[in-house]
Amino acid sequence: MAERLLFFLLALIVVSTAVGVVTNRNPVRSALLLVANFFSLALLYFLLSAQFLGVLQIIVYAGAIMVLFLFVIMLLNLGSPEPATFSEQGYRRPLAWLIALGMFALLVSQALVVAGTPPAQADPQVGTARTIGYALFTEWSFAVVVVGVLLTVGVIGSILLARRRSA
Amino acid sequence: MTLVDLGWALLRIAIMLGFLLGTLPLVIWLERRALAWFQCRVGPNRLGPFGLLQPMADAAKLFFKEEIVPANADRLIWALAPALSLFPALVAAATIPWGPNRLLTPVADVDIGLLYFLAMSSLAAYGVLLAGWSSNNKYSLLGGLRASAQVISYELGMGLALATAILASGSLRMTSIVEMQAEPLWGVVPFLHNWLIFTPWGLVGGALFFICMLAETNRAPFDLPEAESELVAGYQTEYSSMKFAAFFMGEYIAIIAICAIMTTCFLGGYLAPVNFSPIQTLAETQGGVFSVLATITVALMPPIWFLLKVFGLVFSFIWIRATLLRLRYDQLMNLGWRFLIPVGLVNLALLVVYIVFGWVPALVGYALVAGLYFATVGARRPPKRTVELVSQAQPYRPKEAHLG
Numbered sequence: 163m164a165e166r167l168l169f170f171l172l173a174l175i176v177v178s179t180a181v182g183v184v185t186n187r188n189p190v191r192s193a194l195l196l197v198a199n200f201f202s203l204a205l206l207y208f209l210l211s212a213q214f215l216g217v218l219q220i221i222v223y224a225g226a227i228m229v230l231f232l233f234v235i236m237l238l239n240l241g242s243p244e245p246a247t248f249s250e251q252g253y254r255r256p257l258a259w260l261i262a263l264g265m266f267a268l269l270v271s272q273a274l275v276v277a278g279t280p281p282a283q284a285d286p287q288v289g290t291a292r293t294i295g296y297a298l299f300t301e302w303s304f305a306v307v308v309v310g311v312l313l314t315v316g317v318i319g320s321i322l323l324a325r326r327r328s329a
Numbered sequence: 330m331t332l333v334d335l336g337w338a339l340l341r342i343a344i345m346l347g348f349l350l351g352t353l354p355l356v357i358w359l360e361r362r363a364l365a366w367f368q369c370r371v372g373p374n375r376l377g378p379f380g381l382l383q384p385m386a387d388a389a390k391l392f393f394k395e396e397i398v399p400a401n402a403d404r405l406i407w408a409l410a411p412a413l414s415l416f417p418a419l420v421a422a423a424t425i426p427w428g429p430n431r432l433l434t435p436v437a438d439v440d441i442g443l444l445y446f447l448a449m450s451s452l453a454a455y456g457v458l459l460a461g462w463s464s465n466n467k468y469s470l471l472g473g474l475r476a477s478a479q480v481i482s483y484e485l486g487m488g489l490a491l492a493t494a495i496l497a498s499g500s501l502r503m504t505s506i507v508e509m510q511a512e513p514l515w516g517v518v519p520f521l522h523n524w525l526i527f528t529p530w531g532l533v534g535g536a537l538f539f540i541c542m543l544a545e546t547n548r549a550p551f552d553l554p555e556a557e558s559e560l561v562a563g564y565q566t567e568y569s570s571m572k573f574a575a576f577f578m579g580e581y582i583a584i585i586a587i588c589a590i591m592t593t594c595f596l597g598g599y600l601a602p603v604n605f606s607p608i609q610t611l612a613e614t615q616g617g618v619f620s621v622l623a624t625i626t627v628a629l630m631p632p633i634w635f636l637l638k639v640f641g642l643v644f645s646f647i648w649i650r651a652t653l654l655r656l657r658y659d660q661l662m663n664l665g666w667r668f669l670i671p672v673g674l675v676n677l678a679l680l681v682v683y684i685v686f687g688w689v690p691a692l693v694g695y696a697l698v699a700g701l702y703f704a705t706v707g708a709r710r711p712p713k714r715t716v717e718l719v720s721q722a723q724p725y726r727p728k729e730a731h732l733g
Binding site: 190191194197201213214217218220221224225226229230232233236237290291 | 403405406439440441444445447448451452454455458459461462470473474477478480481484501
């Protein structure tokens with residue numbers, strides 16, 4: 163019971179901060195709401211006994227990537243609360259509404275399908291670092307290697323971009 | 330969860346917060362007095378015995394100060410920043426065991442304990458960053474930007490250093506990391522504990538972690554975010570009254586928490602330095618009053634050892650602050666990215682060599698890497714220059730010069 167209450171509270175926070183991210187006109191506040199969103203999403207992961215995923219969500223997204231986002235926003239001084247002006251061409255707004263409503267309809271239809279069934283009980287061992295590490299380095303080792311290559315290419319590319327001016 | 334469990338959990342939280350908030354004035358007092366001793370001053374010695382009540386007086390003063398909000402500050406974020414700086418510091422210590430009794434400590438013995446600490450300490454950048462931005466002051470902004478760049482850079486080195494502790498103990502759980510270190514030293518010396526710092530990988534990892542934790546807590550010689558000679562006071566320039574006090578508290582609580590992590594991961598946690606106790610043997614042979622004494626020491630000594638180690642580390646923080654000069658910004662970044670991270674990676678690789686192939690290849694690997702380093706980098710180092718003017722401009726002359 164307490165768990166369900168916690169879930170609805172966190173879900174409310176996650177959804178409202180997500181709406182806040184796209185409606186807020188101040189970039190810094192928008193980024194901060196995104197941090198809150200990531201943090202409460204991590205708490206939702208904890209509720210699903212996916213602790214490792216949750217803590218990585220905080221370390222990587224809330225702790226590192228969003229600090230970089232805020233860093234860049236502040237460095238470019240985008241924080242001034244002047245409303246940004248978008249060039250709104252005729253088809254963009256209806257298209258955005260269409261895509262958003264379509265995704266929402268998809269989500270609602272899927273939620274309605276599973277609404278009646280009782281929630282599945284997760285195995286408490288499924289979210290531990292040991293289980294995830296074992297799966298990653300046995301069953302999915304090829305994917306891990308590919309992602310490693312991709313990240314290396316990304317690092318080399320960013321170094322090249324940064325060095326182009328000085329070389 | 331029953332009500333009894335809830336009660337124990339609340340007690341654990343109360344003990345942890347009580348410990349952190351209770352030692353805080355002591356640490357602030359220690360810093361002021363010790364810095365004064367290092368600089369041949371007296372320091373605050375008026376209020377209470379040895380000036381021990383000085384932090385209380387400071388707190389009372391700050392409480393009654395006027396709070397000044399800068400013009401054009403983003404008020405909401407400006408008020409939020411001190412709280413965001415205090416919160417991660419207060420909760421980061423939740424997985425640290427300070428004694429063997431699992432009912433009293435740690436607050437939550439989760440199997441991602443070390444990652445939880447990394448997550449909370451990575452959130453600490455927000456308080457500083459937002460304080461710098463929302464103050465609408467260029468010095469504050471520069472301080473905040475420096476702080477965030479520094480914290481991100483040194484987090485990687487810190488993660489690599491902590492990874493040695495994780496690999497060596499085979500667990501992310503803090504209590505398992507301590508229990509692993511309770512084994513005999515190197516598996517052969519029965520009267521000493523196998524602290525991680527006594528192994529080559531632990532020594533390198535511990536040294537890396539020590540450097541990184543100085544940088545993570547923005548302490549000298551890495552205190553560029555609040556470099557008073559160039560940035561006034563950095564991100565906290567515009568803060569006064571209790572909001573300033575919140576930053577101050579957050580900084581010192583973060584120091585205590587990170588020293589506790591270093592103690593747990595590398596210095597054997599709450600374990601005593603030696604693995605024998607004369608009182609215990611006396612209790613077994615004589616009984617009587619000695620068995621009572623033995624029970625008391627078994628209950629009391631682990632937290633005391635833990636506290637002693639933490640305070641030793643805090644004192645080394647103060648010592649370093651009084652000794653070393655502040656780094657330049659490019660030196661700071663070079664140290665983090667081009668020295669600490671490569672060293673951490675090589676150290677981790679050699680630890681894996683030990684785990685897979687045993688200690689002989691690992692020691693050979695350490696010797697090879699050290700030899701290679703000194704043969705290549707050490708040989709390339711430019712010869713030491715002698716500058717006449719430096720010795721002449723020294724403020725402290727040799728004794729004869731004073732006498733003569």
